[in-house]
Amino acid sequence: MRVKRLLVLGSLIVLVLTLSLAFTNGALGYYPLPLPGVRLLASWYLYTTLNPWYPMFTVMSPEAVTAIVWDYRGLDTLFETAVFFLAIVGALALMRGVSLKSVLNNGGDKDKGGLSLICKTATRLLTPLIIAVSASIALHGHLTPGGGFQGGSAAAVAPLLVLVIFSVYFLLSKGVSEKPMLILRTAGLLGIYLTALVAVLAGLLTGLNAYVFQNQPKSSAPIGLPAQVSNTLISGSLFFFNVFEYLAVAGGFTLVFILLSIPEEIAKSFISGESHE
Amino acid sequence: MNELNTFLFNIFLFSLFFNVGISLYGIFARPSLIKKIIALTIFSDTANVLAIVVGYREWPSPEQPPIPPVITKVEPSSEDLRQFVNQAVDPLPQALVLTAIVIGLAVTLFLVFLTLQVYRLYGTTDVRRVAKLRG
Numbered sequence: 001m002r003v004k005r006l007l008v009l010g011s012l013i014v015l016v017l018t019l020s021l022a023f024t025n026g027a028l029g030y031y032p033l034p035l036p037g038v039r040l041l042a043s044w045y046l047y048t049t050l051n052p053w054y055p056m057f058t059v060m061s062p063e064a065v066t067a068i069v070w071d072y073r074g075l076d077t078l079f080e081t082a083v084f085f086l087a088i089v090g091a092l093a094l095m096r097g098v099s100l101k102s103v104l105n106n107g108g109d110k111d112k113g114g115l116s117l118i119c120k121t122a123t124r125l126l127t128p129l130i131i132a133v134s135a136s137i138a139l140h141g142h143l144t145p146g147g148g149f150q151g152g153s154a155a156a157v158a159p160l161l162v163l164v165i166f167s168v169y170f171l172l173s174k175g176v177s178e179k180p181m182l183i184l185r186t187a188g189l190l191g192i193y194l195t196a197l198v199a200v201l202a203g204l205l206t207g208l209n210a211y212v213f214q215n216q217p218k219s220s221a222p223i224g225l226p227a228q229v230s231n232t233l234i235s236g237s238l239f240f241f242n243v244f245e246y247l248a249v250a251g252g253f254t255l256v257f258i259l260l261s262i263p264e265e266i267a268k269s270f271i272s273g274e275s276h277e
Numbered sequence: 278m279n280e281l282n283t284f285l286f287n288i289f290l291f292s293l294f295f296n297v298g299i300s301l302y303g304i305f306a307r308p309s310l311i312k313k314i315i316a317l318t319i320f321s322d323t324a325n326v327l328a329i330v331v332g333y334r335e336w337p338s339p340e341q342p343p344i345p346p347v348i349t350k351v352e353p354s355s356e357d358l359r360q361f362v363n364q365a366v367d368p369l370p371q372a373l374v375l376t377a378i379v380i381g382l383a384v385t386l387f388l389v390f391l392t393l394q395v396y397r398l399y400g401t402t403d404v405r406r407v408a409k410l411r412g
Contacts, residue, residue, distance in 0.1 A: 016295055020287035024280065034286060034333045042332070042367035047358060049368075050348050062348035064368035069375060080376045087383035091390045145347060149379050233351055249379075256386050260393070268397055 045072060056218055060227035061142045061235035069147065070241045074196075074213045081192060081245070085185070088252045095259045098270045114166045123165045130158040138246035142235040148242040152249025159254045168261045181255040188248025195240040199223050213237075279339070290330065296323040310392045310402040314385065321381045325374045332367030346371070 022028055038046070048057040049064040059067040069077050114120060138151025162171050171177075196213050202223050203210025210223040215236040217224030225236035300323060303316025334343050346368035348361055396402050399410060 012295060012299075016288060016291045019291050020284060023287045023291070024284045032335070033283065033290070034330075034335050036335045038332070038334055038365075038367040042369055043362050045368055046346060046362045046365050049346075050353060051358060053355070062351070062353075064346035064348075064365070065371045065375065068368055068372035073372065076376065080380055083380050084383045087380075087387045090387050094390050094394055145345065147375075149375060153379075153382070260386075260389070264397070271394075271397055 055216065058216060059235060059238070060216055060233070061238050062233075063142055063144065065145065066141050066147050066238055066242070067235075070238050071213075071215050074215075078192070078196065078213075081189070081248070084249075085189065085252065088185070088256060091256050091259060095262070095267070098259075098262060098267055111170070112167070114170070115164075119165045123161050127158045127162065130161070131155055134158075134250070135246070138242050139239075141242035142238040143233065148245025149249055151242070151246045153253065155246065155250035156253030156257065160257050163257055163261045168258065168263070171258065176254065176258075178255060178258060181251045181258070184251030185248050185255065188244045188246070188251060191244030192241060192248065195237050195244060198237075199225070282336070293323055293327050293330070297327075308403050308405050310395065310404060310407075313404075314388050314392065317388070318381070318385055321377070325377055325381075328370045328374050328377070332370035334366055337364045 019028075023031075037043075045064055045068060048054050049059055049067045050062045051058045052060075059071045061067045061071075134151045134154035134157075136151075137146035137154055138148050141147030141151065159171060159176055162174075162176075199210045199214035199221075200212050202208075203221070206223070208223055209221045211221055214221060214224055215238070216227060225240075227233065227236055297320065300316045300320035304313050304320065307313055307316065336342050341364070343366045344361075344364045346365045348357070350357055353361070392402055395407060399407060401407065
């Protein structure tokens with residue numbers, strides 16, 4: 001069995017090396033890989049992402065990826081956020097009726113269980129650091145690689161660590177439970193939709209032309225968000241999108257992690273209908 | 278030197294293709310739902326790396342590799358911008374991959390919940406036994 005596996009692995013490696021060698025020497029036809037340059041669309045994105053001389057097209061963000069995610073292809077990201085939250089709604093629907101309050105009441109001691117004292121102390125020290133780093137990833141999303149999604153996922157690691165190293169009861173006793181996370185997630189989503197609509201609302205009030213998802217002012221639509229606030233680059237709507245997405249993603253993932261860590265017997269008793277009042 | 282770079286790049290590319298094959302085998306041939314989910318995440322990660330490789334470019338000069346699509350100056354001159362366009366990799370696949378990663382994570386979480394539910398109700402995650410259940 002062991003020898004057979006090693007043989008399979010070795011033959012795969014040899015096959016990859018041979019194919020690469022053949023490809024490099026033009027045995028399978030000559031293709032210049034990697035490509036000599038980027039496509040025209042990509043160079044257009046790169047050229048206009050922070051370009052004060054093209055006010056019609058620029059996003060005023062030095063980070064081209066965030067500029068694409070929240071401005072050039074902003075609607076894509078909006079619907080992606082919708083898909084993400086539909087998945088979380090699906091998880092919530094599967095766990096309907098399983099109340100975390102009764103888990104806390106039935107479970108009893110919040111200090112019981114978990115890993116050793118060393119792990120617990122290290123987690124107590126690490127958790128604030130994780131939150132700080134994730135906030136920095138999210139708030140600098142328009143300047144450096146990162147953004148709301150990445151920051152939110154990093155922030156959700158902190159409650160996950162606490163879940164594994166302490167227990168679900170400890171996390172619940174600290175106030176990180178189902179309802180506050182649901183509220184955080186909903187607030188983040190509302191913020192995203194408000195940021196998408198703020199230019200249109202201002203346009204309706206002032207009677208000027210404006211678009212949904214508008215970021216910088218255009219010549220045909222003079223309403224836009226400021227690129228700089230007191231000499232600090234915030235890139236218009238990108239900063240607000242990142243902040244609200246951070247809240248929404250961190251809340252959503254924490255919610256799912258809490259639901260996943262409900263003890264098996266309690267979830268089973270809810271599913272089989274024993275605990276219905 | 279250039280030949281060696283191309284060779285290493287091709288090894289990378291072909292390993293990704295074989296990874297796709299291995300993970301597809303895992304999805305189809307393994308009976309356990311958990312192993313299917315693990316193979317699915319390997320598959321989606323490989324597809325994401327392939328998408329990023331599409332946006333990679335040849336080294337602008339033999340000494341200098343391509344740079345990430347981030348301008349490092351707050352007020353760039355037009356000369357800075359021209360150099361940036363000539364050296365940076367394609368940002369569009371990276372943005373699409375960011376989208377794909379988040380959706381993949383959400384779908385994986387949903388699949389994990391479904392598997393957990395199957396295990397709670399039937400006591401097994403083996404698809405051969407789940408398929409034989411009636412009612």
